[in-house]
Amino acid sequence: MQVYVSVDMEGIAGIVHVDQTRRTGADYERARRWMTLEANAAVLGAFDAGATAVLVNDAHGDMRNLVLEDLDPRAEILSGSLKPRSMVEGASGAFGVALFVGYHAGAGSRAGVLDHTYYGRVVARLRLGDRDVNETGLNAIVCGMDGVPVGLVTGDSTTCAQARALLGDVVTVPVKDAITRYAARSLSPETARARVRAGAAHAVRRATAGELKPYRPTPPHALEIDFVNSACADAAELVPGTRRVSGTATRYDAPDGDTLLRVIQAWTILAGSTMV
Ligand SMILES: [Zn+2]
Structure with a gap:
């Protein structure tokens, strides 16, 4: 193996x-x-x-x-x-x-x-649905x-x-x-x-021994990040398909894990670019 x-x-x-x-x-x-x-x-x-x-x-x-x-x-x-x-x-x-x-x-x-969670300078909380996910x-x-x-x-x-x-x-x-x-x-x-x-x-x-199972929650994965300030959310909102849900939070419904991780990285790299 x-x-x-x-x-x-x-x-x-x-x-x-x-x-x-x-x-x-x-x-x-x-x-x-x-x-x-x-x-x-x-x-x-x-x-x-x-x-x-x-x-x-x-x-x-x-x-x-x-x-x-x-x-x-x-x-x-x-x-x-x-x-x-x-x-x-x-x-x-x-x-x-x-x-x-x-x-x-x-x-x-x-x-x-x-x-x-991923980029600590900009991410205050990250949820999938109503659950915090690390x-x-x-x-x-x-x-x-x-x-x-x-x-x-x-x-x-x-x-x-x-x-x-x-x-x-x-x-x-x-x-x-x-x-x-x-x-x-x-x-x-x-x-x-x-x-x-x-x-x-x-x-x-x-x-x-075949005792372990892959972790496969049912998509879409309703990603929400609370950023540390609104400038971070302003930048994250530039990613197509992103919805702004509050001054500091954005949401994206990811159809699979690959998209989920790409959106998290795109959001946080953009958000990080606003830090002064
Ligand atoms: Zn680390």
Whole structure:
């Protein structure tokens, strides 16, 4: 079985602040190694469970964070941006399962380390219908289009709870408990890696046994974003098919997951261009 790994940064053990997650941050160089080694733990777990190939997608920020020489040489890496399917670029039907490592809670969560949804500078809340949906949910919909189930989600305990609430039957590995947005009680990086490795192996074995189902909510997906100010919504409204539903919110009924992710990216890139 081929295994797909999407790796974000905010949900890695020990990380609690943007000084660690931004390229210009003082602690970034150290934190990117924690991210790489936790991603590698998932790769090792996948191969422990009989994976034939593993593709790792760097899914944070400019998507050039992973220290490639520290990854298992059996894995291939998707690096850089822009990617039309962003955090789940390349998660085609060739893969038997997707593993989400280092994920974080959705925008507006309470007690979620560095909570946001896609572009935190402009997105205050994101909903599908009347339900808040985080990156785990959005990316699971895109994977589900091609029949790929999400088998593992790791991050803080709030992220793991959100994943179970949305996806139901999924292996979760909490590596820290958020106290506030910028504070957490964390496992040591070494202990977190051991648990992520075991969780990844468990997820791949479950996928091999046919126990996992793709996440496929019925379209259309009624996307609504509350932006941080009206200039962001003014810019998002330029995308054809967009409806303005309030001073700061826009709506789009997406017929499938691919369109959903393209609209989110188009809206947020346009909205980001208005920031002064
Ligand atoms: Zn991130």
